[in-house]
Amino acid sequence: MLLKIxxxxxxxxxxxxxxxQTSINGIVKDEKGTPILGVNIYIKSLPSNGTTSNFxxxxxxxxxxxxxxxxxxxxxxxxxxxxxxNLNTKKEVxxxxxxxxQTLDEVIILGxxxxxxxxxxKKVSKLDIYFNPVSKGDPLNSILILPASTNTxxxxxxxxxxxxxxRSRVYINGSPIINPVRNTQDNGLGNFSIxxxxxxxxxxxxxxxxxxIYGNSSAGIVEIETTKKLNTENIQISLALSNLGLIIxxxxxxxxxxxxxxxxxxxxxxxxxxxxxxQNLNTFSSQDLGLNFRTEINKNLSVNSYSYYINENYEGxxxxxxFIGISKAKQKRFFTINNVNYYKNKSNITLSTLFxxxxxxxxxxxxxxxxxxxxxxxxxxHKYKINNNLTLQYGLNHYNxxxxxxxxIPLYFYAISNGSPVINNNEKIKFNYSEIFLYxxxxxNNDLGLSGAIRKNIFKNDVISDYLSYQISSFYNINxxxxxxxxxxxxxxxxxxxxxxxxxxxxxxxxxxxxxYLTKRKYSLTSALxxxxxxxxxxxxxxxxxxxxxxxxxxxxxxxxxxKYFSFGVSxxxxxxxxxxxxxxxxxxxxxxxxxxxxxxxxxxxxxxxSLSLITRPGNNYTGISSSFFNSESNNYQPIFETINNxxxxxxxxxDFTVNKVFNVYEDPLIAYISINNLFNNKNxxxxxxxxxxxxxxxxxxxxxxxxxxxQYRLNHLFKKNVRxxx
Numbered sequence: 001m002l003l004k005i006x007x008x009x010x011x012x013x014x015x016x017x018x019x020x021q022t023s024i025n026g027i028v029k030d031e032k033g034t035p036i037l038g039v040n041i042y043i044k045s046l047p048s049n050g051t052t053s054n055f056x057x058x059x060x061x062x063x064x065x066x067x068x069x070x071x072x073x074x075x076x077x078x079x080x081x082x083x084x085x086n087l088n089t090k091k092e093v094x095x096x097x098x099x100x101x102q103t104l105d106e107v108i109i110l111g112x113x114x115x116x117x118x119x120x121x122k123k124v125s126k127l128d129i130y131f132n133p134v135s136k137g138d139p140l141n142s143i144l145i146l147p148a149s150t151n152t153x154x155x156x157x158x159x160x161x162x163x164x165x166x167r168s169r170v171y172i173n174g175s176p177i178i179n180p181v182r183n184t185q186d187n188g189l190g191n192f193s194i195x196x197x198x199x200x201x202x203x204x205x206x207x208x209x210x211x212x213i214y215g216n217s218s219a220g221i222v223e224i225e226t227t228k229k230l231n232t233e234n235i236q237i238s239l240a241l242s243n244l245g246l247i248i249x250x251x252x253x254x255x256x257x258x259x260x261x262x263x264x265x266x267x268x269x270x271x272x273x274x275x276x277x278x279q280n281l282n283t284f285s286s287q288d289l290g291l292n293f294r295t296e297i298n299k300n301l302s303v304n305s306y307s308y309y310i311n312e313n314y315e316g317x318x319x320x321x322x323f324i325g326i327s328k329a330k331q332k333r334f335f336t337i338n339n340v341n342y343y344k345n346k347s348n349i350t351l352s353t354l355f356x357x358x359x360x361x362x363x364x365x366x367x368x369x370x371x372x373x374x375x376x377x378x379x380x381x382h383k384y385k386i387n388n389n390l391t392l393q394y395g396l397n398h399y400n401x402x403x404x405x406x407x408x409i410p411l412y413f414y415a416i417s418n419g420s421p422v423i424n425n426n427e428k429i430k431f432n433y434s435e436i437f438l439y440x441x442x443x444x445n446n447d448l449g450l451s452g453a454i455r456k457n458i459f460k461n462d463v464i465s466d467y468l469s470y471q472i473s474s475f476y477n478i479n480x481x482x483x484x485x486x487x488x489x490x491x492x493x494x495x496x497x498x499x500x501x502x503x504x505x506x507x508x509x510x511x512x513x514x515x516x517y518l519t520k521r522k523y524s525l526t527s528a529l530x531x532x533x534x535x536x537x538x539x540x541x542x543x544x545x546x547x548x549x550x551x552x553x554x555x556x557x558x559x560x561x562x563x564k565y566f567s568f569g570v571s572x573x574x575x576x577x578x579x580x581x582x583x584x585x586x587x588x589x590x591x592x593x594x595x596x597x598x599x600x601x602x603x604x605x606x607x608x609x610x611s612l613s614l615i616t617r618p619g620n621n622y623t624g625i626s627s628s629f630f631n632s633e634s635n636n637y638q639p640i641f642e643t644i645n646n647x648x649x650x651x652x653x654x655x656d657f658t659v660n661k662v663f664n665v666y667e668d669p670l671i672a673y674i675s676i677n678n679l680f681n682n683k684n685x686x687x688x689x690x691x692x693x694x695x696x697x698x699x700x701x702x703x704x705x706x707x708x709x710x711x712q713y714r715l716n717h718l719f720k721k722n723v724r725x726x727x
Contacts, residue, residue, distance in 0.1 A: 024064055024084065025231060026093040028057045028072060035669065036077070036097060036605050037662070044069040044081070052125065058092075060231040072097065122146055124203040132599070134613045134656055136675065136708070139203055139224065140170070140180065140193035145597055145613060147555040147571035148207035148220070148528070152590060152620055152652070153686070154702050156181045156193045161208045161530060162551040162577050162590060163219025166496050167507060170222045171214055173306060175337045175354035175377050178496055182286065182312055194308060194333075198236070198247050199259050199292045201225045208513050208530055209487035212453035212471050213381070213439050215397055218493040218509035218534065226292050226306050230257040232716065240710025242270040256295040263288050265312075270708070277681070277704035279317075282326070286312035300344045307336040318364060319689040319700050321625075321639060323416045325365050333358035346385040353378055362499055365416035369407035369499055376400040393439040403429040403497055413500075415636040429497065431504050434458050447477040455492075465506055467492045481519050488512040495536065507536030523560040529553070546579035549588060570598045579644070587645035589620045610659040619649030619685060628694040637693045649685035649699075654678050668716050674709035681705035 028039045035057025042051070043064055053059045064070070064084060072080040077097035087093050124142050129135050135142035140156040143149050150159050157165035157180075170180040172195075182192050202225045210221035236247040245263040252258065265286040271278050288310040296302045311332050318327040335356035342349045354377035362369040381395030404427075411421040439453040455469040471489030478484065488511065495505045513530035532551040557571035573595040577588045595617045603609045624647040628637040660673035678684075687700040 023060065023062045024070070024087065024093065025060045026058070026095055028053045028059065028095045028097060030077070030097055030605070034605065034664065035662075039097070040071075040073045042071050042073075044071055054126070054232065058232045060229060062229070122148070122205045122207070124205060126197060126200065129197050129200075129203075130660075132611065132613065134615070136192070136677075137197060138192050139195045139197055139200060140222065142203075143205055143222065144615075145599060146205060146207075147526075147557045147573050147595075147597065148205065150553075150573065150575060150590060150592070150595065152592075152617070158205075158220065158222050160205070160220030161553055161555075162532065162549075162575050163208075163509070163534065167217065167219035167493060167509065167534070168221065169214065169217040169493070170224065172224045173226055173304060173337050173339050174350065174352040174379060176214075176216055177335070177354075178356070178373075178375065182310065194288075194310060195224065196247075196261050196290055198249075198261065199226050199290065199306070201227045207528070208532070209471060209473060209489050209511050210491075211439065211451075212437055212455045212469055212489070212491075213393060213395070215435050215437065215455055215469070216399070216493045218491040218507045218536075226294075226304065227257075227259060228294065228304075230259070235715040236712060237715070238710060238712040241273065241708050242266055243710070252295075255297075257293075259290075259292040261290045270706075274706050277706060280700075282315040282317070284312070284314045284316075286310060288312075300342055302341045304339045304341075305336065306338075307334070309334045319687055320365075320416055321414050322637065322690045322692055322694060323365055324689065325417070327362070327364040329363075330361040331358060348383040350381050350383075351379070366408065366410050366418060366420050366422050367416065367499070369405070369409070371407070371499075372402075372404040374402045389443045391441045394437065396434065396436050398432070398434045400432040401430075403427075403431075403502065405429075405502060412631070412634040412636070412638070414639055415631075415634040417636065420636055421634060427502060429502065429504065431494075433464050433494075448475070450474045467506065467508075483517040485515040485517075486513070487515075505536050507534070509534045523558065525556070525558050527554070527556040546581055546586075546588075549577060549579045552576045565602055565604050567601045567603070568599070570596070572596050581644070586643070587621045589622065589645060591621060591645075592617055594618070605662070608659055608661040611657070613656045614654070616651070616653045619651055621645035622647050622649060622688060624688075625690065625694050625697075630693075639690075639694055647688075649688075652684045652702075653680075653682050654684065654702075655680055665713065669714050671712045671714075672709075673711075674707070677706045677708070678702075678704055 028036045028041070030036055035053070037053060037057065039053040039057070039059070041053065041059045041061065043061070051059050051061060066084050068084050070082045070084055072082070072095050080095060080097060082095070124139070129139055129142040130137060132142050132145055134145045138156060140158060143158055144151055148160050150162050151157065152159070155165070158168040158170065159165050160168050170177045177194070180193055180195070182194055204223040206221040206223070208220055210217055214221050214223070230249055230251055232249060233251055234249050236249075238245040243263055243265050245261065247259065247261040249259050250257060263286070265284070267281070267284045271281060288308065290306070290308045292304075292306045294302065294304045312330065314329045316327060318325060335354065338353045340351040354375070356373070356375040358373045360369070360371045360373070376399075378398045379395060381393060383391065383393040385391050405425055407425050408422050409425055410416050411423050415421065435455055435457050437453060437455040439451070441449065441451040443449040450472070451474070452472045453470065457464060457467055460466045469490060469492050471487065471491075473485065473487040476484045491509045491511065493507045495503070495507055497504060509532055511530065511532045513528060515528045516526065518525040530553050534549045534551070535547070553573065553575045555571065555573040557569070559567070559569040561567050573592065575590060575592040575595065577591050579586045579588045597613070597615050599611060599613045601609070601611045623644050624642040625639040626642045627640045629640070630636075631638040656675065656677050657679050658673060658675040660671055663670045663672065681704050683704065684702040685699040686702045688697050689700060690697045
């Protein structure tokens with residue numbers, strides 16, 4: 001009888017706990033009724049259950065207990081504490097913050113996602129993307145300001161800790177996206193991604209030793225997850241110097257929503273306003289469509305589908321050795337990512353599929369190329385929580401890829417001018433492989449944990465060798481402000497074919513790293529020391545492949561809140577990278593003694609937000625040409641190269657500026673912004689090119705000063721709901 005009473009009491013208490021949980025949706029405003037962006041909102045008893053307000057001041061929190069307290073904190077205003085039991089959570093609530101005339105007295109650090117305790121990872125928020133002038137509002141460009149980014153070509157391709165872009169992978173909803181950039185934007189260098197910031201729920205950047213639940217990476221991982229819950233319904237219209245866009249965010253019912261967006265990009269206005277600094281650009285255009293759809297079939301089962309289509313064109317002047325000519329590029333691309341997630345008790349089963357298809361056209365000199373790419377990806381995984389300390393995850397991935405080439409290409413790589421000898425290449429490449437993985441995480445206590453993983457291919461043939469990827473990582477919390485993360489691993493990935501090299505090669509990287517994190521009241525400091533050995537098809541300016549590359553890196557980053565309006569961040573990376581060819585040690589292009597990045601931000605919601613970002617580093621190394629001789633077979637001068645990477649471009653220096661202001665138009669926010677990239681118009685050398693017989697040389701430059709501006713109008717009143725003020 002006593003046992004029944006105890007069991008009944010336990011069940012009663014559990015039912016109280018379960019049914020006392022709720023969700024809350026709200027909006028944060030100042031005393032004048034202006035929405036406040038970037039406010040920290042979290043639960044007192046569980047700070048890890050936190051979020052920040054968006055441009056409309058809106059926020060949403062799930063699974064909160066009615067007997068708990070809501071904390072609303074922002075450095076410019078007085079911190080507010082609200083009992084959830086006093087709120088009508090069935091309606092959207094309005095939180096009113098009062099201005100704090102005192103200086104900054106605290107910085108709220110929201111709880112980190114569990115994965116960040118085990119790996120070297122940086123979480124990039126929407127605010128980081130919008131307020132960073134380097135990002136230009138683009139998710140992948142926002143990575144460039146991170147100390148782990150060693151990208152030196154001003155493209156949106158992720159280059160992490162000295163690894164090439166082809167060794168890193170971008171995953172969207174668990175599926176890998178090959179070539180995640182638009183190839184024909186602004187300067188043709190792929191300087192924008194194919195992603196839309198508005199549909200992103202989270203973006204993680206694993207700088208090195210990425211978790212082996214993801215494959216086909218031997219450098220780093222950018223993990224992106226689309227919106228899981230639509231907090232704000234609206235229609236957004238954007239008009240900028242080279243873009244007209246529309247976004248619709250709409251709930252179909254309580255369990256289903258969709259996000260649709262479309263953009264039409266054009267170049268005439270951009271070129272006319274920046275004509276002096278866009279002399280190599282003739283024209284570009286693109287039209288894209290995106291649809292993100294999610295539904296919760298029941299409390300255990302959800303389905304998400306994200307589809308994207310783009311049609312783009314580019315034409316501009318291009319340089320290659322002793323040839324200057326017009327390059328033309330076109331691409332039509334469509335991909336769809338579909339996910340099914342089933343969660344029950346301690347199990348989480350996920351099924352992910354990707355279909356990606358594109359057709360590319362490229363004309364330059366004698367090159368005339370048409371290539372078709374089709375990729376199918378399937379992933380099935382099961383995550384099981386054995387107990388509070390031990391979690392296992394295992395799964396299967398399958399890749400099926402087809403490349404078709406129909407092209408005219410030069411017989412000699414240095415002879416591209418019209419009239420040079422060519423060959424016809426009609427080639428079909430079929431490539432598929434499957435992998436299995438096992439990941440385990442063991443939390444010894446709150447301050448110490450270990451994790452390990454293996455990933456192995458399960459079929460091999462003449463093309464695919466047998467390989468095994470593995471990793472070990474651990475975290476140690478010295479105290480509540482100091483944390484260490486250690487990782488080592490052996491990783492395998494496959495190279496991606498391009499216009500100049502169609503070969504698919506197995507790449508390998510052995511890595512070891514130690515990361516340190518320090519968090520204080522007004523500042524934070526992070527540092528990392530790492531060493532890597534990369535092997536595989538390592539290209540070096542299409543001249544000669546290295547046998548291997550050794551990389552020793554050290555990075556340090558410091559962020560400081562000067563006062564309630566100003567914040568400052570600075571980072572530096574030292575990268576000693578050497579390539580080996582026939583046991584001879586040579587420079588690589590990215591042997592950097594320093595890579596300094598700084599950012600100063602002024603954020604005052606009453607007036608405006610502005611940021612300055614500075615990036616400076618030594619120039620890249622390149623291989624010079626000492627002389628040439630006329631080759632009658634190629635009908636061109638054949639260059640004679642000097643020692644690999646024996647020359648250096650001039651010092652790189654770039655200062656970017658952005659300012660934005662939020663206006664209320666009929667109670668809807670209108671965001672106006674202007675950005676100036678390369679404010680001082682520095683001529684940063686990017687490529688060397690020569691006259692016909694290589695007797696004289698000149699330089700091409702990275703993007704010079706570009707002025708860009710636009711507005712974004714969010715029509716929230718079309719979906720306005722009943723709200724309740726909380727003073």
